[in-house]
Amino acid sequence: MHADHTKYFKFTRRSRLEKSLNSLIGIVEGITIDGEINSDEVAFLETWLLEHRAVTDTHPFNELAPVVRNAIADGVISDEEKQDILWLCEKLRSSDFTGGTAADMQRLHAVLGGIMADGKITEQELRGLSDWLEERDHLRTLWPYDEVSSLVTGVLAGEGIDAATHQTLRGFFAEFIAVLDDRTIKQPLLLEGARIVGVCAVQPEISFGGSTFCFTGASEKYTRAEFFDLVIERGGRPLHGVSPNLQYLIVGAEGNPCWMYACYGRKVEKAVELRKAGARLLIVHEHDFHDAVADAG
Incomplete structure (x- = not known):
């Protein structure tokens, strides 16, 4: 050019x-x-x-x-x-x-990081965030708008922010501080029905023998072929795609949190849909996979 x-x-x-x-x-x-x-x-x-x-x-x-x-x-x-x-x-x-959606989603990430910047989350801040969200309801159905909206609405409808609620809010909002310094969001949350849960399972039990594994994203440690070898050596079976037969989808730790879509790619999207439909499928962060490999020897 x-x-x-x-x-x-x-x-x-x-x-x-x-x-x-x-x-x-x-x-x-x-x-x-x-x-x-x-x-x-x-x-x-x-x-x-x-x-x-x-x-x-x-x-x-x-x-x-x-x-x-x-x-x-x-x-x-x-x-x-x-x-x-x-x-x-x-x-x-x-x-x-x-359209303007990408810019608004990036702003939402930064707003959450800004609220958490001093380590405290107040009811006044949540009311301001609620107003901000209402003005941008075109973001509905896009992650993490629904998750943030549900969490904020639930807290404001309760009896204030006690210690346990504050800890929950901190855990959610703290992820978005990573957006401001180019680190990867490690435990994004997802709305499933009336519950907010992690996209990636927390401390998952991973069994290799006879289990199926698929990998998505970029790894900080292994190539895709090396991932496959690790699974095969421990009695598992690697798959190239997400299907109802899949038991573990491993999400690579490398990424750029300012990407709007690739950090939540096609395989994760499909896995979430299958999980919501009742499939017994775990979405596992790469770090937990490393731990499971070490434990399996």
């Missing part, structure tokens, strides 16, 4: 985003349309990365580029990798992103 063109970026951002995402979708669909992918087709996908290298540090390309790069690292694109790329493209080109 010629340097002279960059000065026009601010005037064409929306159209450039649409063009880039549509091009990537077309490339992925085109090179996989016959069910086979050769080295020349992978190289063609690499040209998309090269064409966007000047903006790979800016959103949303800083979210897309690692997904594409990881998919082609071994010279083969599996169906799961293809679906991950297409899912993320569709999310990023939706009205949720291209």
Whole structure:
């Protein structure tokens, strides 16, 4: 991309985003349309990365580029990798992103971090947060809007903030301080019915023998192939996708909390849906998986 063109970026951002995402979708669909992918087709996908290298540090390309790069690292694109790329493209080109939703969600994360900055959460702060949420009800159904709204409404409808309630609020809000210093949110919470629970299981019991495992996200310690070997060596069976037959979905610890969608990707989304439908499926943080591996020897 010629340097002279960059000065026009601010005037064409929306159209450039649409063009880039549509091009990537077309490339992925085109090179996989016959069910086979050769080295020349992978190289063609690499040209998309090269064409966007000047903006790979800016959103949303800083979210897309690692997904594409990881998919082609071994010279083969599996169906799961293809679906991950297409899912993320569709999310990023939706009205949720291209409208004001992305900015408002990022602001919500920062608001929660700001409330928690002094280590105290007051009833007055919760009432102010409740008003803020009401003014942005277009965020409903997007994580963590519903979780925050339910928690705040429940506390304000009670008898004030006692020690136990304050501890619960601190545990929730503290996660969003991580957003402000580029660390990964470790234990995001999810609304299931009337309860707020962790997306990732807390201190899960992990049994390897005969169990099925799937991995999503980037690991701070292992490659995907190494994850598979660890499971197989301990009598487990790795799967490439999320299905009702899956027992453990391991979520990698690496990530960028300012990403709007990739930190909560397609596999996690599907696993949450299956869990809500009654599937006995555990979503496990990578750190807990490491502990289980060490315990299993």
